[in-house]
Amino acid sequence: MHSLDDPMIMREIIMDHYQNPRNHGLVDDDSYQKVNMDSSTCIDDIDVQAKFNGDVVEDVRFDGEACAICTASTSIMTELVKGKTKEEAAHIVDNYMHMIYEKEYDPELLEEAIAFKNTHKQANRIKCATLGWTGFLKLLEGSEE
Numbered sequence: 001m002h003s004l005d006d007p008m009i010m011r012e013i014i015m016d017h018y019q020n021p022r023n024h025g026l027v028d029d030d031s032y033q034k035v036n037m038d039s040s041t042c043i044d045d046i047d048v049q050a051k052f053n054g055d056v057v058e059d060v061r062f063d064g065e066a067c068a069i070c071t072a073s074t075s076i077m078t079e080l081v082k083g084k085t086k087e088e089a090a091h092i093v094d095n096y097m098h099m100i101y102e103k104e105y106d107p108e109l110l111e112e113a114i115a116f117k118n119t120h121k122q123a124n125r126i127k128c129a130t131l132g133w134t135g136f137l138k139l140l141e142g143s144e145e
Helices: 007-019 068-081 086-100 107-116 123-144
Strands: 033-038 045-053 056-065
Touching: 007 068, 007 107, 033 123, 045 068, 045 123, 056 068, 056 086, 056 123, 068 086, 068 107, 068 123, 086 107, 086 123
Parallel strands: none
Antiparallel strands: 033 045, 045 056
């Protein structure tokens, strides 16, 4: 595990996921649910796609135009929730949102997403750092209906 108190390591994680996003690119498959998320304050306009197999998050993907913060945070989110139960995935998203909004959270659960722990210091970046996560949460909630 990285020392995530080191700003250079946090920056490296963000740049790695921005330049080499994981689970990037949508698939043409009707078994996936999709939601479009965009920001009025940034260039961010992404589609988040998820496939659920019963209670398990089988796959999560995203694509679109987005800044480094949005791309990297969404990339990390896809890695964290894939293969988890819906309840586990929702718990991870909840922890991430708590971290972003300076509430109590479990850093162990967030792994590389900890790189965004100082986002609250740049309020204009909060939407960038949460857009993909919010999109996934909408898909998760929609799959429960």
